[in-house]
Amino acid sequence: MKRLIVLLILVGAAFLWAPQVLESATGACDALEQKMVAKETNGSQLGNDLGAALVQNLSGGAIAEAAMRDRHPNLPPLVSCALEYWKSTLGME
Known part of the structure; x- marks a missing residue:
């Protein structure tokens, strides 16, 4: 046990x-956030990549945390962010 x-x-x-x-x-x-920015900017122009990376670095996860509070209101942000990270990584979206 x-x-x-x-x-x-x-x-x-x-x-x-x-x-x-x-x-x-x-x-x-x-x-x-890093995973989603990389996924969204894959294959786009360099200027968009730099802008997306800049926004992500400035927020430090705050945007993803707010989105996860709305998406999974009964879970702590740490758990919901990890859950969505693994769903994205494993292709279970």
């Missing part, structure tokens, strides 16, 4: 903190 609890804690920690490690971000919402 103890092993199951430890395993669940490790999986939960990986779910929440892996996005920021994988994206070199400050948090799950910042990682989600």
